[in-house]
Amino acid sequence: MNIKIPHTGIVLLIGPSNSGKSTLLQQWVNTGMLSPSEIISSDAYRTLVSDTDYIDFQHHSKEEADLLYDEYFAISAQAFAVMERVLEARSSLNKCTFVDATHLQSEERQKYILLGKKLHVPVSAIVLDIPLEELLHRDTLRQDPRGTKRIKQQARLLKAEKRFIKKESFTKTYIVTETDGLTLSRQESPLLLNVEAGLDIIGDIHACFDEFIELLSKLGYEENEEGYYIHPQGRRFVSVGDIMSRGPKSIATMDFFDRHIERGLAYMSDSNHGWKIARWLDGRKVTLHHGDELVEAEFNAYEEDYGAEKTKALKARLAKCLLAAPSHYVLVNNGISSAVVTHAGIRDRYIGKQSTRISDFCRYGDVQGQDKSGKPIRNDWFIDHQTSQLIIWGHDPKIHPLKQNNTLNIDQGVVFGGQLTAFRYPEKTIEFVKAYKNYAGIERNPLLEAKAQRFDPPNIGAFLEGFTVETAYFNNVQIGGAHAKAAIDSVSHYALPLEQLVYIPPTMSPTPQTSTIADTLEHPSEAFAYYKKHGVQTMIAEKKHMGSRAVLLLFKDALIAKEYVDTETLGIITTRAGRRFFDKETEQKILQQLHTELMEKNYFEQFNTNFVLLDAEILPWNLKAQQLIDQQYAHVAEQALMDRTKLMEKLRDTAQIDVSEWLQEYKGLLENAQRFSTVYQNFCWDIQDASAVQIAPFHVLAHSSETFFHKPHIWHMEMNRLFAKNSTLFIETEFKVITDDASEQEIITWWEEMTAAGHEGIVIKPEIFVTKYNGKLIQPAIKVRGREYLRIIYGMDYLEPSHLTKLKERNPSKKMKHALREFALGLEGIERFVKGESTGRIHECVLGTLALESDPVDPRL
Numbered sequence: 001m002n003i004k005i006p007h008t009g010i011v012l013l014i015g016p017s018n019s020g021k022s023t024l025l026q027q028w029v030n031t032g033m034l035s036p037s038e039i040i041s042s043d044a045y046r047t048l049v050s051d052t053d054y055i056d057f058q059h060h061s062k063e064e065a066d067l068l069y070d071e072y073f074a075i076s077a078q079a080f081a082v083m084e085r086v087l088e089a090r091s092s093l094n095k096c097t098f099v100d101a102t103h104l105q106s107e108e109r110q111k112y113i114l115l116g117k118k119l120h121v122p123v124s125a126i127v128l129d130i131p132l133e134e135l136l137h138r139d140t141l142r143q144d145p146r147g148t149k150r151i152k153q154q155a156r157l158l159k160a161e162k163r164f165i166k167k168e169s170f171t172k173t174y175i176v177t178e179t180d181g182l183t184l185s186r187q188e189s190p191l192l193l194n195v196e197a198g199l200d201i202i203g204d205i206h207a208c209f210d211e212f213i214e215l216l217s218k219l220g221y222e223e224n225e226e227g228y229y230i231h232p233q234g235r236r237f238v239s240v241g242d243i244m245s246r247g248p249k250s251i252a253t254m255d256f257f258d259r260h261i262e263r264g265l266a267y268m269s270d271s272n273h274g275w276k277i278a279r280w281l282d283g284r285k286v287t288l289h290h291g292d293e294l295v296e297a298e299f300n301a302y303e304e305d306y307g308a309e310k311t312k313a314l315k316a317r318l319a320k321c322l323l324a325a326p327s328h329y330v331l332v333n334n335g336i337s338s339a340v341v342t343h344a345g346i347r348d349r350y351i352g353k354q355s356t357r358i359s360d361f362c363r364y365g366d367v368q369g370q371d372k373s374g375k376p377i378r379n380d381w382f383i384d385h386q387t388s389q390l391i392i393w394g395h396d397p398k399i400h401p402l403k404q405n406n407t408l409n410i411d412q413g414v415v416f417g418g419q420l421t422a423f424r425y426p427e428k429t430i431e432f433v434k435a436y437k438n439y440a441g442i443e444r445n446p447l448l449e450a451k452a453q454r455f456d457p458p459n460i461g462a463f464l465e466g467f468t469v470e471t472a473y474f475n476n477v478q479i480g481g482a483h484a485k486a487a488i489d490s491v492s493h494y495a496l497p498l499e500q501l502v503y504i505p506p507t508m509s510p511t512p513q514t515s516t517i518a519d520t521l522e523h524p525s526e527a528f529a530y531y532k533k534h535g536v537q538t539m540i541a542e543k544k545h546m547g548s549r550a551v552l553l554l555f556k557d558a559l560i561a562k563e564y565v566d567t568e569t570l571g572i573i574t575t576r577a578g579r580r581f582f583d584k585e586t587e588q589k590i591l592q593q594l595h596t597e598l599m600e601k602n603y604f605e606q607f608n609t610n611f612v613l614l615d616a617e618i619l620p621w622n623l624k625a626q627q628l629i630d631q632q633y634a635h636v637a638e639q640a641l642m643d644r645t646k647l648m649e650k651l652r653d654t655a656q657i658d659v660s661e662w663l664q665e666y667k668g669l670l671e672n673a674q675r676f677s678t679v680y681q682n683f684c685w686d687i688q689d690a691s692a693v694q695i696a697p698f699h700v701l702a703h704s705s706e707t708f709f710h711k712p713h714i715w716h717m718e719m720n721r722l723f724a725k726n727s728t729l730f731i732e733t734e735f736k737v738i739t740d741d742a743s744e745q746e747i748i749t750w751w752e753e754m755t756a757a758g759h760e761g762i763v764i765k766p767e768i769f770v771t772k773y774n775g776k777l778i779q780p781a782i783k784v785r786g787r788e789y790l791r792i793i794y795g796m797d798y799l800e801p802s803h804l805t806k807l808k809e810r811n812p813s814k815k816m817k818h819a820l821r822e823f824a825l826g827l828e829g830i831e832r833f834v835k836g837e838s839t840g841r842i843h844e845c846v847l848g849t850l851a852l853e854s855d856p857v858d859p860r861l
Contacts, residue, residue: 001182003174007189008094008353009121010087010112014103014165015128016154017146018138021100024128024179033184034098040087042101045079056144084115091119094352096186104157106164113169120355122171129158129177191326191352193267193341195333197234200431201341201423204240204394206273206291206415207247208435209256215420215433228265236264237422238329240394241271241343241363246291246415247439250277251298255314258321270325271343272363272395278322281315291415291440327354327362330389333426337389344395345381345407351389365395375444382407392423397446400835401430403470413447415439450838455499455566458840460488469848472831473770473777474824479851486854487847495578495850499566499839503701503830504849505549505576505615506822508763508783509815510861514808519799521790521807524748527764527782528738534773536766539738540713541747544783545696546760547619549576552697554594555611556604564611564704564833570595573618578850581618589690590729597727609703613830614723616697619731633792637677640796644670669797676796679758679788694731697723699769702834709769709827716769738764755786770827779816780823793860815861822849 005011013021022041028034043053052075083099090097103109109125116123132155139145166173176182193199200219205212213229216237221229229237243257244250254277260266268274277295280286288296303311328342330352340351344365350358366379378396382405385391390406397413401421410430414420417438422431438445466481495501512530515523524541531539554571555561561569570591573581582590598604603612648670651663700708700719708716717735724732738744751762765781772778790798794807829845 001174001176002185003126003182004172004185004187005096005124006122006171006187008091008096009171010091010116010123011096011098012103012109012112012123012125012170013098013100013128014109014125014158015130016102016104016135016151016158018135018142018151019128019130020138020179021128024182025098025100027179028184038096039098039100040083042076042079042083042099044100045083046075049078049082050075056147084111087112088115088119091115091121092349094121094189102154104154104161106161106168109165109168117355120350120353120358122354123169124172124174125165125168125170126174126176127158127162127165128179129162129175130179131177189330189352191328191330191354192337193238193329193331195331195338195426197231197236198427199331199425200231200235200237201392201410201425202237202239203410203412203421203423204242204271204397204414205244205247205253205420206242206439207244207250207253207294208414208420208439209247209249209252211414211420211433211435212253212256215422215431218431218433219422219424228260228263230265237266238341239266239268240341240392240410241269241325242273242394242411243268243271244277244295245273246294248294249298250295251302251314254318254321258318261321267329268321268325269329269341269343270322270327270359270363274322274325274343275359275363278319278325281319282323283315327359331425339390339392339425341392343393345393346391347381348385348387351387380404392425397450399447399450400837402837403472405468405470413445416445416447418447451836454836454838456839457498458838458843463488463844463847467844467848469825469828469844471824471828471845473827474821477821477825477848479848480855483851483854484847487850490850490854491578491847496572496574496580497567498843498846500553500572501574501578501846502553502565502572502833502842503551503613503615503826504578504822504846504853505551506780506826506849507815507819507853507857508781509779509812509819510783510785512779512782512812512816514810519804520787521794521798521804522761522784524744524751524762524764524784527784528744530779530782531764531766534771534778536771536773536778537739538767540717540765540767541736541738541750542698542713542717542763542765543734543754544760544763544785545617545619545733546789547617547694547696548581550574550581550616550618550695552594552614552616552695553611554591554598554614556609560610577853578846586690590693593690593729594695597729601722601725607703609705611702611704613701613703613833614697615699615701616695619694619696620692633676636796637673640673641670641677644673672791672796672799675788676791679791691728693729695729696720696731696733698733702830704834707827707830707834711769712767713765713769714767737767751784751786755788758788759786760789761785777820777824779819810858810861812858812861815857818852818855818857822852825849825852 013025015021022043025034025039029036046053087097087099099112113123132152135151135155136148139148139151202212202215216229221231223229239257243253257266257268261268273292276286276288276292280288299311299315302314328340328346328351330337331339331341337352340346342362344363346362350361366381367376368379369377371377382391385405385407388406390408392408392410394409394411396409397411397416397418398409399412399418401412401423402409408423410421410423412418412421412432414435417435419432419434424431463484464481466484467479469477469479471477491498511522511526513526514521515526517523528539551574552571555564555569558568558570561567565572571594573587573590575581580587604610644666647666648663651659651666697720699716702708714737717733720733723730736743736747736750738747747762755761761784763781763783766778770777785793787799795803797803798807825845825848829842832842832845
């Protein structure tokens with residue numbers, strides 16, 4: 001006899017003492033059918049908790065026997081409590097566990113049946129119904145016999161319980177009268193799906209059969225002579241469910257999947273529409289609506305064409321296929337369970353398990369009733385997802401594939417006029433085809449509803465205790481509650497309306513290491529060394545303008561802007577804090593001039609875009625920093641010059657003692673003050689009107705249909721030249737390319753000459769906008785400031801040896817971490833903006849950057 005057990009679950013051995021439960025399990029261990037760790041034995045756990053597995057209380061007085069029985073009962077209670085905890089842990093990890101105990105009492109067995117339901121694992125029973133004579137004979141051979149009376153009691157109890165055991169809710173019950181030759185085999189999990197050559201996971205098809213076939217062709221599948229779609233590399237396709245209903249070709253789609261699933265070429269998870277249609281096809285009474293009635297109409301037409309008999313056979317075949325669909329698949333890649341495919345969602349604790357509750361959750365998601373219109377109210381189940389497994393799902397149409405908390409929604413509403421999406425795994429790339437038409441009309445169209453709600457304000461309460469932003473370039477960026485609240489306060493009081501706030505530029509770190517040159521704090525050599533250490537061979541050096549960082553979002557016309565930022569405007573110019581850069585009057589003048597220049601260049605038509613998003617520096621510095629200059633730099637310079645000049649005069653007039661050393665020292669200090677006074681004034685000029693403003697764009701971040709993070713920095717500089725050509729506002733930025741030692745030396749000389757002439761310095765960047773090393777993002781830019789400029793940062797006397805030695809101990813690691821996170825958040829927010837995602841989705845990236853900026857970092861870095 002062969003006993004077939006599930007891949008996971010609880011297996012109870014039931015039988016009196018001496019029935020051979022432990023012996024049978026040990027035989028299976030010896031033959032490799034079972035692992036010792038899969039066995040939980042009551043005797044072993046009694047020994048574990050009390051150092052004994054049995055107490056003989058039969059040959060004692062009644063008083064002593066009662067005391068010994070109480071002791072044995074207490075030991076057993078503790079042993080079974082530990083067993084249950086271990087059993088629960090193993091079941092939660094989808095392990096199979098054999099429980100070795102008598103289990104003769106109904107309440108003992110029910111405890112495990114209820115535990116199996118709680119943990120969503122099957123519970124099986126192996127009943128060892130051994131003849132009484134054999135039980136008694138075996139007892140005489142034991143070192144610690146249980147006694148004839150006890151064995152007979154247990155045998156009678158099993159005989160009485162056997163008919164009840166057969167009716168209990170075991171997944172499978174085996175009655176065994178002889179253990180010799182008894183073998184064990186395991187069922188493979190129907191939920192495990194090996195990735196092998198690759199899988200293409202398809203979003204909700206909803207009977208859009210023609211789009212589905214086009215998508216398969218786009219993915220490289222080819223139709224053979226038998227009508228099967230085969231991939232030349234052996235890839236297979238997987239549906240997240242809802243292949244039918246709402247659309248025009250349900251029968252064709254279901255028949256296609258049935259044939260391909262039968263051949264092992266395709267797979268399909270269960271779904272809400274699939275479950276209802278399966279039961280209807282199976283002849284059960286269900287109410288068809290929400291597009292399911294179209295399936296019935298198709299079958300009525302089919303019956304008219306092919307007759308009742310063929311229709312009945314087709315229904316039976318398709319019902320069998322749909323009813324066999326599992327609640328989810330666990331994708332196994334290189335022996336590791338790395339991803340999950342399901343329809344509407346799944347709890348982490350459900351993964352790899354099967355039960356009615358799990359099936360319902362995977363079909364419908366986390367539904368909490370209905371709204372007034374009858375539409376289901378769905379909770380965001382994915383916020384509780386905590387494992388590293390990627391969960392791929394559909395069911396809830398989104399305008400674009402949406403990745404949140406390591407889950408990916410690939411239902412883009414093809415039946416509603418959206419697109420049919422395929423997620424290629426393990427490559428993790430997206431392919432899609434657009435819907436040929438909107439088959440479902442406009443009534444309760446989720447894609448149209450999402451677009452209409454795009455500018456709805458986000459739920460600020462969701463951010464108050466901290467939040468996580470999932471980015472394409474840095475995975476998860478964690479934002480703490482205290483910093484989130486500071487950012488929310490800033491946005492609430494000072495920032496522009498949320499829908500107009502698209503991007504906050506990241507902070508920029510100085511060189512990771514200070515210079516090895518004695519009288520220099522920062523030097524290009526350290527930036528070169530950082531990038532070469534991280535595999536970058538080609539770099540670009542850009543002149544760093546001393547102005548104020550700004551973001552410019554410029555539109556083709558004011559009406560088009562309404563579609564993107566919910567207001568009619570030619571553009572929006574913001575600071576790094578998300579505030580309006582200019583007063584409204586000045587902003588309008590500058591926007592009008594920029595718009596005129598771009599239209600003269602035919603920019604929007606040439607690049608087929610409705611807007612351009614720029615990262616730039618706006619000059620002069622005093623445009624935004626005049627108050628800082630007046631109150632700090634000018635005042636400090638004036639006082640230092642006056643005090644040090646007077647001290648010099650006093651020292652020159654001193655004749656009684658030798659003050660030549662002091663005189664020399666203060667001569668140097670006076671020169672420091674004079675240099676300090678000169679250096680900050682290099683970055684300021686009079687501003688009578690907007691014509692004095694200069695704008696130096698250095699990143700073209702996006703157009704209305706694409707982002708430009710894939711472009712090298714040289715391309716961005718060439719675009720900068722295009723903007724600056726014949727412009728009264730845009731200016732060109734000098735740059736040089738670094739490829740070898742000679743070009744490095746050229747950059748150093750350029751930097752030395754530039755900074756000696758009073759300019760701030762340069763920015764060193766890798767050639768590629770987004771650069772990774774060993775899979776990790778590296779600094780997108782490093783600033784190298786000049787010796788004179790750093791006087792306004794670290795003080796006029798910072799180059800004095802005692803000061804400089806201390807400054808060379810600075811640690812910019814926190815600044816560098818912030819730079820990476822803010823960079824990733826910024827790019828993510830722009831991607832979402834270009835895709836037309838909601839204000840809430842874009843805002844969390846903006847808020848994340850502002851929150852990181854509220855985390856204190858040495859402002860001099």
